[in-house]
Amino acid sequence: METKKKSALERKTGLRVLVFLLIAGLLFVYLNQVFSIGNRDASKEIIQSFYEEEEDTIDVIYMGTSATNRYYNPGLAYEEAGVAAYDLAVMGMPMFFMPTMIFEVEKTQNPSLYIIEIRNVLKSKNEVTDAHIRRVTDSMKFSSNRFEAVDIALDYTEGAKGKLSNIDDEKLSYYVPIVKYHSRATSGELTAGDVFLADGQSAVKGYVLSPLTVTQKAQGVSVYSDEVGELAPEMADAFEATLEKCDQLKAKGKQILFVLSPYVVKEGEMDKFNAAVAMIREHGYDFLNCNDEAVLKEMDINWETDFYNSKHVNYKGAEKYTKYLTNYIKDNYEIPDRRGDESYSSWADAYDKYCDYVKDGIQHYK
Numbered sequence: 368m369e370t371k372k373k374s375a376l377e378r379k380t381g382l383r384v385l386v387f388l389l390i391a392g393l394l395f396v397y398l399n400q401v402f403s404i405g406n407r408d409a410s411k412e413i414i415q416s417f418y419e420e421e422e423d424t425i426d427v428i429y430m431g432t433s434a435t436n437r438y439y440n441p442g443l444a445y446e447e448a449g450v451a452a453y454d455l456a457v458m459g460m461p462m463f464f465m466p467t468m469i470f471e472v473e474k475t476q477n478p479s480l481y482i483i484e485i486r487n488v489l490k491s492k493n494e495v496t497d498a499h500i501r502r503v504t505d506s507m508k509f510s511s512n513r514f515e516a517v518d519i520a521l522d523y524t525e526g527a528k529g530k531l532s533n534i535d536d537e538k539l540s541y542y543v544p545i546v547k548y549h550s551r552a553t554s555g556e557l558t559a560g561d562v563f564l565a566d567g568q569s570a571v572k573g574y575v576l577s578p579l580t581v582t583q584k585a586q587g588v589s590v591y592s593d594e595v596g597e598l599a600p601e602m603a604d605a606f607e608a609t610l611e612k613c614d615q616l617k618a619k620g621k622q623i624l625f626v627l628s629p630y631v632v633k634e635g636e637m638d639k640f641n642a643a644v645a646m647i648r649e650h651g652y653d654f655l656n657c658n659d660e661a662v663l664k665e666m667d668i669n670w671e672t673d674f675y676n677s678k679h680v681n682y683k684g685a686e687k688y689t690k691y692l693t694n695y696i697k698d699n700y701e702i703p704d705r706r707g708d709e710s711y712s713s714w715a716d717a718y719d720k721y722c723d724y725v726k727d728g729i730q731h732y733k
Contacts, residue, residue, distance in 0.1 A: 428482070436574055440574045450696070460499065461495050496532065576724045591658070
C-alpha cells in the first residue's frame with residue numbers, strides 16, 4: 368500500500384513539475400514577444416505576416432532588403448499573371464541572414480522559385496547595426512533556427528569598429544530580448560497591441576506602403592563599371608554560405624534567381640556587385656541586372672519620376688519593376704497562374720488594398 372501511495376505521489380509531483388515548466392515556458396515566450404521590437408515595426412509585420420500565410424501556398428519567395436519590399440508588389444504580380452509571391456524582406460537585412468531565413472521558409476512553405484536581391488553584398492561588418500539584427504531575430508519565432516541566426520549575426524559583426532556599428536555589448540539580449548526591452552514597461556513605449564500581441568499585419572504580402580510610396584524626387588546618374596572588385600572577406604564568406612544553401616534548394620528541385628534592382632549606383636559599388644555575380648555564375652545560377660541599360664530601357668524606368676530617393680522607387684517605379692520581373696519569371700521559370708483559385712483570394716485583396724492606397728497618385732514632390 369505504501370508503495371502505491373508513494374508511486375501516486377511521485378506521479379502527481381511529476382505532473383505538477385511538468386505543468387509548471389510548461390507555464391514557465393509559455394510565459395517566457397510571451398514576455399519576450401511583448402518586450403521586443405515593437406509590433407508596429409514594418410519589418411516585424413512582414414515576418415509575422417509571413418507566418419500567418421496558409422501552408423504551401425506561396426510559389427515565389429523574394430528575399431532581400433527594402434530594395435525588395437519597396438520594389439516588388441505581389442498583389443500586382445497576381446493581378447497581372449497570377450503569381451503568388453511574398454516579399455520576405457527586411458529593411459537593411461544583411462546577407463548573412465539568408466540561409467536561416469530560407470530554412471524558416473521551408474518549415475511551412477514549398478516555393479518553386481527563390482529570388483534573392485544582392486544589393487546587401489555591399490555591407491561589411493562595420494556597417495551592420497543593432498537594428499539590422501534585431502529587425503530579423505526579434506521578429507522570428509522562438510526556435511533553434513532563431514538562436515542560430517543570432518549566433519551567425521554576432522560572429523559576423525565580431526570586432527566591428529565602423530561609425531555605424533553599435534552592436535549591443537550585452538549579447539544575451541539578442542537571444543532574450545526582454546533583457547534589452549524591459550524598460551518599455553515604464554518608458555511609455557509599450558502599447559496595448561504589444562501586450563495583447565495584436566500583430567500589425569502586412570495585408571500586401573510584404574510590399575511596403577508608406578507616405579514615401581506616393582512621393583517623387585528626380586535622381587542623378589549612376590556610375591557603372593565592368594571591373595570586378597572584392598567583397599569584404601566576411602561578406603564573401605556570408606555570400607558563399609547563401610550560395611551553398613541555394614545548392615541545397617537546387618538539389619530539392621527549387622529554382623533560384625539573383626537580381627539587382629534599379630537604383631543610383633555609386634562609384635565603386637558595381638565593382639563589388641560584379642564580384643558577387645562571378646560567385647553566382649560559379650554556382651550556375653541566373654542573375655538579372657536591372658541596372659543594365661537595355662533592361663532599364665525595356666522597363667521604361669524614368670529617373671525623374673519613378674523614385675522617392677536614390678535607393679528606392681515610388682509606386683510608379685515599383686509597378687514598372689514588378690511587371691518586368693513578373694514577365695521575366697513567367698518566361699523563364701515554371702510558375703502557376705493562381706487567378707480564379709479561391710484559396711488565393713488574399714492576393715487579390717492585396718492588389719485591391721494597393722490600388723486604394725495609390726488611387727490619388729503622387730502626393731509629394733521633392
